[in-house]
Amino acid sequence: MAAMSEDDLIASFFAPLAGEGGLGLADDVARLALSENHELIVTTDGVVAGVHFFADDPPASIARKALRVNLSDLAAKGARPLGFLLTLALPETWTRDWLAAFAAALGEDARAYHCPLLGGDTVRTPGPLTIAITALGETPRGTMTARTTARVGDVVAVTGSVGDGALGLAVRHARHEAAPPAWIAAIGEEKAGALLQRYLEPLPRACMAEAVRGWASCAMDVSDGLVGDLRKLTAASGVSASVDLDLAPLSAAAAAALAADESLARQIFAGGDDYEILLTVAPEHYDALAAAARAAGCGLTPIGEITPVSEPFRVMWRGTPAAFGKGSFSHF
Amino acid sequence: MAAMSEDDLIASFFAPLAGEGGLGLADDVARLALSENHELIVTTDGVVAGVHFFADDPPASIARKALRVNLSDLAAKGARPLGFLLTLALPETWTRDWLAAFAAALGEDARAYHCPLLGGDTVRTPGPLTIAITALGETPRGTMTARTTARVGDVVAVTGSVGDGALGLAVRHARHEAAPPAWIAAIGEEKAGALLQRYLEPLPRACMAEAVRGWASCAMDVSDGLVGDLRKLTAASGVSASVDLDLAPLSAAAAAALAADESLARQIFAGGDDYEILLTVAPEHYDALAAAARAAGCGLTPIGEITPVSEPFRVMWRGTPAAFGKGSFSHF
Numbered sequence: 001m002a003a004m005s006e007d008d009l010i011a012s013f014f015a016p017l018a019g020e021g022g023l024g025l026a027d028d029v030a031r032l033a034l035s036e037n038h039e040l041i042v043t044t045d046g047v048v049a050g051v052h053f054f055a056d057d058p059p060a061s062i063a064r065k066a067l068r069v070n071l072s073d074l075a076a077k078g079a080r081p082l083g084f085l086l087t088l089a090l091p092e093t094w095t096r097d098w099l100a101a102f103a104a105a106l107g108e109d110a111r112a113y114h115c116p117l118l119g120g121d122t123v124r125t126p127g128p129l130t131i132a133i134t135a136l137g138e139t140p141r142g143t144m145t146a147r148t149t150a151r152v153g154d155v156v157a158v159t160g161s162v163g164d165g166a167l168g169l170a171v172r173h174a175r176h177e178a179a180p181p182a183w184i185a186a187i188g189e190e191k192a193g194a195l196l197q198r199y200l201e202p203l204p205r206a207c208m209a210e211a212v213r214g215w216a217s218c219a220m221d222v223s224d225g226l227v228g229d230l231r232k233l234t235a236a237s238g239v240s241a242s243v244d245l246d247l248a249p250l251s252a253a254a255a256a257a258l259a260a261d262e263s264l265a266r267q268i269f270a271g272g273d274d275y276e277i278l279l280t281v282a283p284e285h286y287d288a289l290a291a292a293a294r295a296a297g298c299g300l301t302p303i304g305e306i307t308p309v310s311e312p313f314r315v316m317w318r319g320t321p322a323a324f325g326k327g328s329f330s331h332f
Numbered sequence: 333m334a335a336m337s338e339d340d341l342i343a344s345f346f347a348p349l350a351g352e353g354g355l356g357l358a359d360d361v362a363r364l365a366l367s368e369n370h371e372l373i374v375t376t377d378g379v380v381a382g383v384h385f386f387a388d389d390p391p392a393s394i395a396r397k398a399l400r401v402n403l404s405d406l407a408a409k410g411a412r413p414l415g416f417l418l419t420l421a422l423p424e425t426w427t428r429d430w431l432a433a434f435a436a437a438l439g440e441d442a443r444a445y446h447c448p449l450l451g452g453d454t455v456r457t458p459g460p461l462t463i464a465i466t467a468l469g470e471t472p473r474g475t476m477t478a479r480t481t482a483r484v485g486d487v488v489a490v491t492g493s494v495g496d497g498a499l500g501l502a503v504r505h506a507r508h509e510a511a512p513p514a515w516i517a518a519i520g521e522e523k524a525g526a527l528l529q530r531y532l533e534p535l536p537r538a539c540m541a542e543a544v545r546g547w548a549s550c551a552m553d554v555s556d557g558l559v560g561d562l563r564k565l566t567a568a569s570g571v572s573a574s575v576d577l578d579l580a581p582l583s584a585a586a587a588a589a590l591a592a593d594e595s596l597a598r599q600i601f602a603g604g605d606d607y608e609i610l611l612t613v614a615p616e617h618y619d620a621l622a623a624a625a626r627a628a629g630c631g632l633t634p635i636g637e638i639t640p641v642s643e644p645f646r647v648m649w650r651g652t653p654a655a656f657g658k659g660s661f662s663h664f
Contacts, residue, residue, distance in 0.1 A: 127459015
């Protein structure tokens with residue numbers, strides 16, 4: 001499709017998605033006013049075909065995941081989305097149908113999450129499809145929930161359920177394998193499909209942003225595995241933690257998978273792609289935050305507490321210290 | 333170098349570049365307050381090895397160009413830089429020396445242009461090196477210089493000199509060719525080197541931002557060639573223009589190249605990679621803007637005027653309408 005110029009491509013597929021600040025994608029920049037007494041919260045994430053997703057994943061899923069991993073970061077910081085910028089490096093093999101499906105899904109998510117397209121750049125690449133999204137959000141000045149502010153005695157809790165994304169990736173891999181793991185057959189097609197869907201299209205906890213900002217003492221999104229990300233949070237805050245993974249929230253599908261194969265615990269608790277919010281909260285504020293999580297439809301589950309830095313980082317699983325406590329999936 | 337984790341890589345090479353809002357690159361987001369009564373101006377540009385630069389270009393030049401093309405957009409909109417986010421997709425072949433040189437040059441530019449690193453994402457790619465930068469800036473509310481606001485009777489002018497980047501690209505290509513074009517030998521090594529340097533490391537007119545905002549009626553940066561970009565500006569503004577390319581500012585090197593080979597006019601005026609500011613200004617404000625451009629060291633040259641949309645888009649060259657008037661380099 002090299003016959004289409006960049007300007008035509010933008011006009012056809014992306015200009016219809018542009019928010020007010022995007023100036024119709026007809027200028028080189030976007031312009032955006034923050035709400036009074038707010039500050040800008042900004043994050044960027046890149047994904048590459050063959051590394052972060054499969055080139056033959058549905059274009060709608062690729063679009064949603066590329067945007068949602070950024071929305072997950074904003075939510076965990078308590079920020080309200082303002083919009084996003086998209087850099088799209090397209091291989092020569094792109095087709096009009098592929099791009100139309102990609103742009104349509106991106107537009108749906110932009111509306112659903114109140115995060116309009118503000119601008120971008122479309123380039124060609126001799127390599128794999130590569131997508132970089134920068135998402136902009138805002139919080140009232142000084143209220144962003146940091147990663148460095150967990151306090152001894154805080155409850156450690158996590159939204160939704162963990163492990164689905166990592167197990168979903170295993171399901172995705174199995175579709176290319178002659179002999180898929182036995183647990184996938186054991187849990188059945190419906191549960192396997194649910195895991196795959198969570199991998200393909202994570203569910204950023206955007207509805208939790210305000211409650212996180214209001215009640216959590218510290219938060220981050222879980223993208224590299226629950227245990228590894230908790231370790232990062234405690235290190236950044238200069239504290240330690242004691243958690244029990246038997247308390248960790250599992251979906252029905254992940255619970256069935258774990259029942260079929262105990263060794264999946266590593267993937268569930270130290271895998272990646274959860275996009276839940278891991279947070280700490282003072283005990284007296286826990287109930288308010290849990291109520292907000294119920295209202296948001298994702299729920300919140302306490303899994304332990306923040307301890308002094310002099311204590312060991314303690315991760316229990318089935319009554320003993322978990323051997324995979326140091327593991328963390330690295331995207332790089 | 334796959335043995336280095338993303339966290340180690342960020343700590344070694346990029347955390348030292350982080351500005352205050354970057355939170356030491358230890359969180360998933362950056363936080364930034366705008367000046368009072370200012371609004372955010374944001375732009376993003378992606379570059380791919382083998383498309384926008386050569387994989388064996390010096391890493392310092394690759395870094396500078398990736399950032400500067402974004403700074404050029406901010407300058408043309410009258411915006412003061414606030415900082416930038418970097419998404420870096422690294423091929424497996426990266427080395428510590430390469431990345432150290434890349435990061436050092438990026439840090440130098442970040443300081444020189446008062447545009448600190450705020451955050452980013454580093455991923456691996458099976459494809460070519462790919463860099464996406466999002467630059468953030470601010471203008472006093474309502475003062476951004478748009479592309480849509482040229483007025484009939486305005487002077488059309490351009491900063492610095494045009495054509496150097498496109499000719500520099502030709503010089504770069506010639507280094508791989510058995511029989512380089514005769515004009516390169518004709519102008520001599522020093523001038524060829526100057527053109528190459530302008531291609532490798534454009535000079536964004538950051539010092540012009542305030543004057544552009546104050547005096548220009550309309551502006552954009554010239555990235556796709558003077559003639560094509562003027563056409564875009566007039567189309568966006570609903571006007572036409574009459575310009576004479578014999579008035580257009582050429583560097584000594586470009587003038588010598590053109591003297592050696594008249595056919596280079598197409599590359600000079602319709603090539604790309606100028607990163608000058610094309611602007612329109614009411615005649616009564618021209619002198620103030622020109623004085624600011626002299627002070628900024630780049631100069632400003634009038635090349636024509638804005639005419640009613642009922643007039644033809646008129647580009648003269650050597651006394652006749654230029655045949656390449658419709659041409660525009662497309663990055664895509």
